[in-house]
Structures are given as C-alpha cells and as structure tokens.
Amino acid sequence: MxxxxxxxxxxxxxxxxxxxxxxxxxxxxxxxxxxxxxxxxxxxxxxxxxxxxxxxxxxxxxxxxxxxxxxxxxxxxxxxxxxxxxxxxxxxxxxxxxxxxxxxxxxxxxxxxxxxxxxxxxxxxxxxxxxxDWSARLAALRARNAGRKPLRVFYEVRYPNLLAAGQGSIVNEIIAAAGGENVVGDDKKLVRFNEEALIQADPDAYLIQKGPMNPDPQPLTERAHYRDLRAARAGRVLVVDEDRFARPGPRSVEAAEELEKWLHPADEREKQ
The missing domain is CATH 3.40.50.1980 (Nitrogenase molybdenum iron protein domain)
Known part of the structure; x- marks a missing residue:
C-alpha cells in the first residue's frame, strides 16, 4: 500500500x-x-x-x-x-x-x-x-438540487479571530451536496476571514460549528457587526456539531442530508 x-x-x-x-x-x-x-x-x-x-x-x-x-x-x-x-x-x-x-x-x-x-x-x-450506499445517497442529494439556485453559505470554524472553512475541506463538499455554495473562495481547508470580507460576502445562511475549535460560540445576534447580515436578518443561522460536519467519515453523508433539509425545507422543495 x-x-x-x-x-x-x-x-x-x-x-x-x-x-x-x-x-x-x-x-x-x-x-x-x-x-x-x-x-x-x-x-x-x-x-x-x-x-x-x-x-x-x-x-x-x-x-x-x-x-x-x-x-x-x-x-x-x-x-x-x-x-x-x-x-x-x-x-x-x-x-x-x-x-x-x-x-x-x-x-x-x-x-x-x-x-x-x-x-x-x-x-x-x-x-x-x-x-x-454512501455514493448513492450523495447522488440522490445532487439530483434533487440540480438546476436549483444554490444558497450562499458561510461556515464558521472559530470566533473570535474568525476562521472559515475554505474550498479544500469536506465542509465545502457537504455544503455543495446539500444545495449550497461556499462564499469562501480560497482553496485552503481553513481560511482566516475578516469581518469586512464577511459583510461584503453577506451569505444567505450562516453555519457555526461547535466543538473543540469553537467550544462556546457567541450567538450571531450578540455580535454588533453581524446583526445586519442577510443570514442573521432572515434567521438562517445554524449551530452544527464540529465532528459531524468537519471530520470526514460515516457521518459526513448524514450531515449533507441534514443540511439540505435545513437549507431547503420540504415545503420549498415541493414548490420546486
């Protein structure tokens, strides 16, 4: 090997x-x-x-x-x-x-x-x-989201000293499979991201990981510069388990399926 x-x-x-x-x-x-x-x-x-x-x-x-x-x-x-x-x-x-x-x-x-x-x-x-089995489940996710305009998503790895998930991460693949698009374009796994760039990106949805790298994340509504983000105003903020979303493994496909249900609720999927 x-x-x-x-x-x-x-x-x-x-x-x-x-x-x-x-x-x-x-x-x-x-x-x-x-x-x-x-x-x-x-x-x-x-x-x-x-x-x-x-x-x-x-x-x-x-x-x-x-x-x-x-x-x-x-x-x-x-x-x-x-x-x-x-x-x-x-x-x-x-x-x-x-x-x-x-x-x-x-x-x-x-x-x-x-x-x-x-x-x-x-x-x-x-x-x-x-x-x-896992490939078939991912194919089903991608088929459901084909042709749908993806929601723009930001994934917070750590705050403060904001750290985001970049294109070179399993998180990026989970977001894409769930019908989203990572607003962070850097091809690294982890990307240092300043608040000005985040405000300019203005994502539709904001994911906050909770775990060893971000043990006690502050709610978005309590952060002065984040309250006017599109995601915060729309209530599209989700706290996710770090191990489930950021660590590749058996739970990664489940994470994508769960994220799709949150990004695209059943009633919205039926309309499309």
Whole structure:
C-alpha cells in the first residue's frame, strides 16, 4: 500500500493491531465492523463510546511515540497535511512503526481511504458496500438540487479571530451536496476571514460549528457587526456539531442530508 505522501508499506497479512491518530479513521473502521482491530486511541476519541476503554496514546498532533510502540501496532494511520503531525510520523517510522498517511478533504478521497482500509483489514466487500450506499445517497442529494439556485453559505470554524472553512475541506463538499455554495473562495481547508470580507460576502445562511475549535460560540445576534447580515436578518443561522460536519467519515453523508433539509425545507422543495 502506498500512501498520499509516496511512502509504501507492505503487510504479510491483514492488519490486526491498528492505531488511528485521526478520529475519522476510527469511525471508518467502526463502520467496517473492525473495532476488534483497534489497539489504542487518541485522547479525543474517548468521546466515541466504542473506543472509551482503549488505552490513549496522546493527541492527533502530539502522539506519544513510547506509548504507541508499547502497543506493538502493525499499522498506524495519520492524516496528511499538518507539518507538526508529519514530523511525529517520521519519528515513528524511525522506530520501525508502519505509518500510512492519507488526505480526506473530499468525499472521493474519503471513499478512496475507505477502500484502502478495506484492503488493509481484509474487509474489501464491506468497504465496497459502504461506498456504494454512501455514493448513492450523495447522488440522490445532487439530483434533487440540480438546476436549483444554490444558497450562499458561510461556515464558521472559530470566533473570535474568525476562521472559515475554505474550498479544500469536506465542509465545502457537504455544503455543495446539500444545495449550497461556499462564499469562501480560497482553496485552503481553513481560511482566516475578516469581518469586512464577511459583510461584503453577506451569505444567505450562516453555519457555526461547535466543538473543540469553537467550544462556546457567541450567538450571531450578540455580535454588533453581524446583526445586519442577510443570514442573521432572515434567521438562517445554524449551530452544527464540529465532528459531524468537519471530520470526514460515516457521518459526513448524514450531515449533507441534514443540511439540505435545513437549507431547503420540504415545503420549498415541493414548490420546486
């Protein structure tokens, strides 16, 4: 198996002790009914009830190499992109640990990773079935929204020091599948956005993620410069779960389906 950074790993048999350093991998492996293959988890994955009893090996960005090696994994999975995480990855490889890193900033890439996880765990058939199901649900969403003028959407990752979801994120794909259009045109995953640019963009709908990056978001109506936004005036403001919307995985398709219902209520869909 060759990962997205060009590194190859060869296993003599399907992996039986896996450590996922990014929660999306854990959720995908759970969807493959591969809970028994997970040897440890990150601190953040304690929130997943199925993994709460597993030993923790640090965080996604700062995994503890000593704790990882002690678990004797035959495979460690990491997310590509963040320099700090990649430095930790190289340190693990120098200790003889098999590490594969992948990008998952789109549905297509997520499906590609799921197919690879199926091969790595001997669950190719289960992976293919999930990909067929999720692809069909996305196709149904896109068909319903074909020809419809998309609603312009802003996705708040963090406030204050406003941070937005850009084009290079699973959030962007969720918005598009739901019949929306991301007003942030930058191709990065996360984009620093000032209030002047937001006021100029004046989105139809405003999504506020709540989670580790935005733990206690202030209501839009309490922000002096935001009250006159089109979305605020129309009441089109929705607080969403960070893990559900910003972390690619089994819940990403559900997030798109839920967002479509909110952006385009049933009565509006019937009129069209």
């Amino acid at each position: 060759t990962d997205d950074t060009g590194v190859s790993v060869r296993l003599d048999r399907p992996a039986t002790r896996i450590i996922a350093l990014y929660g999306a991998y854990s959720e995908l492996l759970l969807a493959l009914d591969a809970r028994n293959l997970l040897a440890a988890r990150t601190v953040a994955d304690a929130q997943l009830p199925e993994l709460a009893d597993l030993p923790a090996v640090g965080t996604h960005m700062r995994p503890n190499a000593e704790l990882i090696v002690a678990q004797k994994p035959d495979l460690v999975l990491q997310l590509a992109g963040r320099r700090e995480a990649l430095l930790q990855t190289e340190a693990l490889r120098k200790l003889g640990v098999n590490v594969l890193t992948f990008e998952m900033d789109s549905f297509d890439k997520m499906f590609g990773v799921l197919e690879k996880l199926g091969r790595l765990t001997g669950r190719e058939r289960q992976a293919a079935g999930l990909i067929r």
